Amino acid sequence: MSADREARRRQILDRARDVFARRGYHQAKIDDIVAAAGVARGTFYLYFHDKRAIFEELVQRFWQKIVMSMARIDVERPVEPQVLAQVRRILDxxxxxxxMAKIMLSDAAGLDVEFDRRLLAFAADSAKLLEDALHDGQLRGLVKEGTPSVLGFFLVGGVKEVLLQIVRSAIPVDREATTRDIYAILARGILVENPKAKARAKPTREAAPPAPAPAKKKRATRS
Amino acid sequence: MSADREARRRQILDRARDVFARRGYHQAKIDDIVAAAGVARGTFYLYFHDKRAIFEELVQRFWQKIVMSMARIDVERPVEPQVLAQVRRILDxxxxxxxMAKIMLSDAAGLDVEFDRRLLAFAADSAKLLEDALHDGQLRGLVKEGTPSVLGFFLVGGVKEVLLQIVRSAIPVDREATTRDIYAILARGILVENPKAKARAKPTREAAPPAPAPAKKKRATRS
DNA sequence: CCCTAACTAGACTGGCGTGTCAGTCTAGCT
DNA sequence: AGCTAGACTGACACGCCAGTCTAGTTAGGG
Known part of the structure; x- marks a missing residue:
């Protein structure tokens, strides 16, 4: 009955997720999805109103999981283990x-004006909350100085990119180690402020350009 | 003659850029572009082979600018001003x-299998170079410990996200201040490690969930 | 005044992919 | 055996849009 129905729905949903992840929203054709799910084209439309609807449902469900993994930081207790645990939960x-990670981290924009609008609005709200939290943290001496919105964006962007690259490369990672790496960046940054000439290895070495779109430090052509 | 031709080409290119930025690759119709450029449909095809070609050229040109802004860090001289200048150049x-910033930071993926493939490959190369540079920096005592690839991804992702949000919100920012904010994160991180109960403001306050896709710290429902 | 080249306006077509719908099939009931 | 509900099928209609093409306009050069 409705249990069958639920199972069938689940099956389509799961397969669609794989197709979206592999091809991206626009490249994923309904034919690909129904083929992967092993159902007829018409059946798909018995369970989902249209392509956008199934995509939205996938995004929605995963977003729920993310929200569920968030925990308030208890100021009365040691912060470090709480932050570590939080980072670890996100990674998990x-x-x-x-x-789904691939879908959330690369697609999820550019499909529909309305969908984009809602997504953007939601993102803005979330960013505002994070910003407030960081500002509050600053007042409490838990967060270093700096423009809260910039701190928040950097934080989110950094974690997003790390996750995206991990998921893209499909190489299994040591989650514990990655958690510590991220925590270390949060707590201490990346650059050494006063180098005071430490190691100094092979003196002839290249520095490097950036990645995908924008990039950062060292090396290149000009200047 | 060819000067006129170059100018016309430029005009179409510039207007197409605006349309792509406003609508995204898929929503941008050729009709939108020719209307914005004030040329006839046929003229467009006198200058560009197809839609993908003009988009690729835009991406290509902007990427050149990015690469041009990259400078090798001279280890013999003070690092801080060099890094500050580098961050500032990227921002500029x-x-x-x-x-173009909007296009590079949000679109630029998911249009064509071949285009994606090349972009990804290129991104991977760049990431590798940055990773090597960071690793080298560690040996020289300029970069803190941690897995170089994770440091690199976090760095790139953080900067990307900050830029994206600035460009999205269209609010003019103080570039000098933002540069310093980013440098501060690079040099010192975000979290205070040993809070030692400093300020302590309004004790009843919310922490916050995250942003767009993934997010970070504080707040929520469970746990 | 004509000729050519660059351009315009816009009609056209071809392909693609979404969503529909008339019909089939199955399981269960009477 | 006959009937019914409703899950499922898949050919097809339709809209959309990139790219092509034609007829007509404009401007300059000889």
């Missing part, structure tokens, strides 16, 4: 479902 | 051309 949510 | 490149 994304890496436990690489297909 | 992106914020001077918000339309």
């Amino acid at each position: 949510v994304f890496l436990d479902d690489p297909a | 490149v992106f914020l001077d051309d918000p339309a």
Whole structure:
């Protein structure tokens, strides 16, 4: 009955997720999805109103998981283990479902004006909350100085990119180690401020350009 | 003659850039582009082979600018001003051309299998170079410990996200201040390690969930 | 005044992919 | 055996849009 129905729905949903992850929203054709799910084209439309609807449902469900993994930081207790645990939980949510992670971290924009609008609005709200939290943290001496919105964006962007690259490369990672790496960046940054000439290895070495779109430090052509 | 031709080409290119930035690759119709450029449909095809070609050229040109802004860090001289200048240059490149910035930071993927493939490959190369540079920096005592690839991804992702949000919100920012904010994160991180109960403001306050896709710290429902 | 080249306006077509719908098939009931 | 509900099928209609093409306009050069 409705249990069958639920199962069938689940099946389509799961397969669609894989197809979306592999091809991206626009490249994923309904034919690909129904083929992967092993159902007829018409059946798909018995369970989902249209392509956008199934995509939205996938995004929605995964977003729920993310929200569920968030925990308030208790100021009365040591912060470090709480932050570590939080980072670890985020890692788990994304890496436990690489297909959805890929979808959330690369697609999820540029499909529909309305969908984009809602997504953007939601993102803005979330960013505002994070910003407030960081500002509050600053007042409490838990967060270093700096423009809260910039701190928040950097934080989110950094974690997103790390997760995306992990998921893309499909290489299994040591989650514990990655958690510590991220925590170290949060707590201490990346650059050494006063180099005071430490190691100094092979003196002839290249520095490097950036990645995908924008990039950062060292090396190149000019200047 | 060819000067006129170059100018016409330029005009179409510039207007197309605006349309792509406003609508995204898929929503941008050829009709939108020719209307914005004030040329006839046929004329467009006198200058560009097809839609993908003009998009690729835009991406290509902007990427050149990014690469040009990269400078090798001279280990013999003080690092801080060099890094500050580097961050500032990146900010300038992106914020001077918000339309292209928007395109590079959100689209630029998911249009064509071949295009994606090349982009990804290129991104991977760049990431590798940055990773090597960071590793080298560690040996020289300029970069803190941690897995170089994770440091690199976090760095790139953080900067990307900050730029994207600035460009999206269209609010003019103080580039000098943003540069310092980013440098501060690079040099010192975000979290205070040993809070030692400093300020302590309004004790009843919310922490916050995250942003767009993945997110970070504080707040929520469970745990 | 004509000729050419660049351009315009816009009609056209071809392909693609979404969503529909008339019909089939199955399981269960009477 | 006859009937019914409703899950499922898949050919097809339709809209959309990139890219092509034609007829007509404009401007300059000889």
